[in-house]
Amino acid sequence: MRVVLYRLATLVTAAALGSVGGGGSLGAQPAFRGRLPVTDAMRPFVAIDRALIALIDVTVIDGTGAPAAAHQTVIVRDGRIAAVGAVGAIAVPSGALRLERPGYTVIPGLVGLHEHSYFGGVKRVTQMSTSGPLLYLAHGVTTAMSAGSMLPYQERAMKQAIDAGRIPGPDFLITGPYLDGAATSSTNARPLSTPAEAQRIIAYWASEGATWVKVQGRISRAMLRVVIQSAHARGLKVTGHLCSITFAEAAAAGIDALQHGFITASDYVPGKQPDICPPENMRIQSTIDPGTSAVQASIRRLATSGVSVVSTLAVYESFSRDRFRLDTAAMAMLDPEVRREVEANHAALGAEGGLTVSPALLKNMMRWEYDFVQAGGLLGAGSDPWGTGFLPGFGNIRNFEMLREAGFTPEAAIRIMTLNGARILGREREIGAITVGRQADLVLVQGNPAVNPQDLYRIVTVFRAGVGFDAQALRKAARGLVGVR
Numbered sequence: 504m505r506v507v508l509y510r511l512a513t514l515v516t517a518a519a520l521g522s523v524g525g526g527g528s529l530g531a532q533p534a535f536r537g538r539l540p541v542t543d544a545m546r547p548f549v550a551i552d553r554a555l556i557a558l559i560d561v562t563v564i565d566g567t568g569a570p571a572a573a574h575q576t577v578i579v580r581d582g583r584i585a586a587v588g589a590v591g592a593i594a595v596p597s598g599a600l601r602l603e604r605p606g607y608t609v610i611p612g613l614v615g616l617h618e619h620s621y622f623g624g625v626k627r628v629t630q631m632s633t634s635g636p637l638l639y640l641a642h643g644v645t646t647a648m649s650a651g652s653m654l655p656y657q658e659r660a661m662k663q664a665i666d667a668g669r670i671p672g673p674d675f676l677i678t679g680p681y682l683d684g685a686a687t688s689s690t691n692a693r694p695l696s697t698p699a700e701a702q703r704i705i706a707y708w709a710s711e712g713a714t715w716v717k718v719q720g721r722i723s724r725a726m727l728r729v730v731i732q733s734a735h736a737r738g739l740k741v742t743g744h745l746c747s748i749t750f751a752e753a754a755a756a757g758i759d760a761l762q763h764g765f766i767t768a769s770d771y772v773p774g775k776q777p778d779i780c781p782p783e784n785m786r787i788q789s790t791i792d793p794g795t796s797a798v799q800a801s802i803r804r805l806a807t808s809g810v811s812v813v814s815t816l817a818v819y820e821s822f823s824r825d826r827f828r829l830d831t832a833a834m835a836m837l838d839p840e841v842r843r844e845v846e847a848n849h850a851a852l853g854a855e856g857g858l859t860v861s862p863a864l865l866k867n868m869m870r871w872e873y874d875f876v877q878a879g880g881l882l883g884a885g886s887d888p889w890g891t892g893f894l895p896g897f898g899n900i901r902n903f904e905m906l907r908e909a910g911f912t913p914e915a916a917i918r919i920m921t922l923n924g925a926r927i928l929g930r931e932r933e934i935g936a937i938t939v940g941r942q943a944d945l946v947l948v949q950g951n952p953a954v955n956p957q958d959l960y961r962i963v964t965v966f967r968a969g970v971g972f973d974a975q976a977l978r979k980a981a982r983g984l985v986g987v988r
């Protein structure tokens with residue numbers, strides 16, 4: 504939620520909102536590395552560590568958008584999905600661990616595209632190098648792109664810790680520091696003054712393992728083109744939380760993913776000046792009707808341009824006093840002192856001068872995203888954790904409910920959170936759906952979220968590359984740690 508942070512920093516002066524965007528990723532599909540190796544550090548969290556597993560008589564929502572299918576069997580072998588089909592049509596191999604789970608649902612592991620590793624929006628920004636990986640994984644996120652870092656070396660170290668098995672977590676794609684134009688007012692972004700500077704910094708972060716680059720809302724069109732060229736030349740993708748540049752301009756420049764959707768689209772602001780983030784962008788945005796023919800035409804152009812959009816509805820809801828309620832289970836994850844600060848932030852929602860998102864604006868955001876998808880656009884989702892009480896993992900699940908509210912079917916909402924995300928990352932042949940041959944990133948849920956959206960909070964087991972993690976154990980280990988480590 505770098506965007507929001509930026510807003511909080513500027514709201515007293517009612518300065519223009521900056522934008523904070525997400526990153527891009529490698530175009531090449533990484534090779535399957537086999538079943539996830541279980542280290543001693545991971546073992547306390549591992550519920551299922553078997554090469555051959557049969558999930559029997561479950562409902563499957565496979566991530567492709569196909570209707571939920573009841574009474575299915577899913578066979579996992581050596582970290583991959585070996586078979587999926589109706590009970591009776593799929594033979595359970597001898598030696599398989601038989602998990603008969605009628606009344607449960609299996610969905611693909613979530614692919615999150617705005618999953619910060621730091622906790623901002625509070626006085627002292629801290630890295631969530633322990634709590635973040637645990638909470639994302641506990642809530643079904645098996646692949647996460649960070650979409651901007653305030654503490655990029657800590658984020659890099661966190662990724663290395665996950666990759667080395669020192670802590671359980673999602674496959675993390677890192678972005679390095681936020682990049683912004685020279686006019687940035689943020690001290691958390693790297694301002695870019697010259698093309699050579701942009702090229703040098705992107706080359707450096709590529710060498711440090713970043714696979715996406717995230718730009719912010721004060722960058723110029725010319726500098727964005729340099730960033731995109733430099734990133735693409737190294738196989739990195741680019742995402743942004745825009746403001747100074749319109750969505751149409753960024754799409755024409757070849758940006759890969761636009762974060763946040765309608766609320767950050769400056770395309771519709773009357774009198775928009777090139778390369779300038781319009782002052783009071785959000786206030787203006789709340790008065791724009793996404794149903795007008797001009798906005799609808801822009802949605803259709805964007806949808807066919809090939810650029811993707813990342814939905815972050817739930818974090819904006821956390822800025823709506825009318826809607827957002829602090830979640831007791833989520834609050835238990837916070838350090839007590841940070842929790843008091845978060846509760847104060849929540850109590851201050853709607854205060855004069857503060858950032859608020861009205862229910863009407865949320866409705867407009869939902870409509871814009873729904874229409875974008877109906878027009879053929881590729882929509883993914885991310886959480887964007889923030890000090891309003893919006894935490895890793897919990898936010899990813901809340902997005903499901905909000906996408907449902909936006910009008911998407913349960914299957915379409917799951918697709919946005921899984922296969923679409925994989926496509927945006929360029930990994931759709933490996934992850935994002937429950938089909939034979941894909942990596943066994945799976946979420947076992949008690950109940951059926953296609954019938955009752957809240958059931959998606961009842962995650963029991965999260966499989967990453969065929970290894971099943973105990974969601975409750977992951978959550979328990981994260982208690983009290985958000986805001987500390």
Ligand SMILES: [Zn+2]
Binds near residue numbers: 504506523887
């Ligand atoms: Zn963010």
